Amino acid sequence: MNFQQLRSVREAVRLGFNLTEVAQALHTSQPGVSRQIRELEDELGVEIFVRAGKRLTGLTPPGAAVLPIVERLLQDADNLRRAGADYAQQGHGPLAIAATHSQARYALPPAVRDFRASHPDVQLQLHQGSPKQVAQMLLDGEADLGIATEALAQYPDLVALPCYRWTHAVLVPPGHALLDGQALTLKRLAAFPLITYDAGYTGRTHIDEAFAREDLSPALALTAMDADVIKTYVELGLGVGIVASIAYDEERDRGLRALDARHLFAVNMTRLALKRGAYLRGYVYDFIESFAPTLTRGVVQRALEGGAVED
């Protein structure tokens, strides 16, 4: 039994029982994957997959019994690596936050600003999506923590912690070094922390390629899914933004007015979600507490191990 076999099984289920795709996802050959699975089945003495001729079509009953154990094993392998990295370079490493647009845009900025000040060596990644996508990113291990107002409390494999209540409002609201008049070059850009789209979004590929062609590897202060988020963090001075030109509105991006609207909409509860059984690196607890002061390390750890937390 080894981890490559387990990975092959998990990916086969995730990718709809297509071993060719699994091979690509695991960066190996298709016969290799086929063998890994066969060998695990042999060792366990059980067929995990239903085979229609030479094609995999589903899980057998023993396969269904075995799958959750396989997933726990792989998650713990991941936890082990995280725990190691946590001690190896304290306060150094990645922190992936999944959030909805409105959270990323209006709730997170203060916490992010404070966190970046206190943890300058943590690579922040902001992944944006619908509440369901946020949940899925947590389940897939792509994000360390998720923040949304809807949906999060409904997943048994997630732990959802209440953060704060909020009501709706109606909104009616310069001197950077690059403004010195000189010609803008990739090299000058790369000297600053950049804020741009997530990998795979809105021309991010071309941005990466341009820097790579000149052997530049600029620091990415933040990556996000839409320009509105990016512009917010540029205004906060966290870095130089790169967005599609149509995203810029000379009129709108100057000042803002807000109108209270709590009498119009119901009160909402925003929740912070974590994957059950996940190992969280030390700075993750720091971020959580700076975002929602009631969620101290002790509270979060207790919740992760079982208990529910009252709204």
Added chain:
Amino acid sequence: MNFQQLRSVREAVRLGFNLTEVAQALHTSQPGVSRQIRELEDELGVEIFVRAGKRLTGLTPPGAAVLPIVERLLQDADNLRRAGADYAQQGHGPLAIAATHSQARYALPPAVRDFRASHPDVQLQLHQGSPKQVAQMLLDGEADLGIATEALAQYPDLVALPCYRWTHAVLVPPGHALLDGQALTLKRLAAFPLITYDAGYTGRTHIDEAFAREDLSPALALTAMDADVIKTYVELGLGVGIVASIAYDEERDRGLRALDARHLFAVNMTRLALKRGAYLRGYVYDFIESFAPTLTRGVVQRALEGGAVED
């Protein structure tokens, strides 16, 4: 990262940080163990063990953080194998019960008799010990379930389920084929299910060697720690016993009388314990239910996943 590395770490902790002993326990070479540990430490980027010169003396803080994850991984690897074996040969496999003398002697026999009748292909093993030893056998994975009146409820890594209440009493209480007068030989003996001591007890080694020398591998219906238990099961007709000769008392081993003594002693609660997070094969649930009818599969599974069970 691989399981051999994890095993090396776990055994190093268990065996007091002596890699020479670890190598023997894992049936490999000492430099091999040293390498496994070193490689895992390199991959995690963390020192797991404190080294005084070239000697291991204890766990580092990251080592202590990592150890519980390592143990969960190895337990799940074990669970995976069990789950596979469970489906591969339904109702076929080992069942190791740890119990105190009094449980094995007076409470278990009816359940064991019924279970052997309904599950003839399950290899029953009865391990006897003090309540604390019973708990340790469960924690070490040497026993699937433990039964005792004391101590079991105090271990956080065990789930203890109430079975039955009992009070004390004062006790005042033949035509096998081998009695045909012909000479007894190992070969004739080996034709019957045998009942004898646990491996490592009271001459069991010599018994094994004798059979091995004649290439006999008799079925062991039961193994136990003391003659009193063995004699009980021989009386039940479960097999042919092999015990030290001094254990036989011509007078005592005929009949018995019992005197109620519930007014003399306090009522006791016997508990059945399982290791938290363990995968139990189907027939284990069957045994539990036949021993304590209130402990149905559903009740046990719910308890294993978290909840407590009221006395």
Added chain:
DNA sequence: TATCCTTACGGAATTCGTAAGCATG
């Protein structure tokens, strides 16, 4: 001096990828 861990080296077993084979939709 005895115990115990590390390093170095060589042989053996395993692993993996390529290419060919075969079944299914």
Added chain:
DNA sequence: CATGCTTACGAATTCCGTAAGGATA
């Protein structure tokens, strides 16, 4: 006929055990 899994084979890598080295109690 295209897609997708299995089998076969050869090369490369990895793995492991033996032997020697060095440090500590």
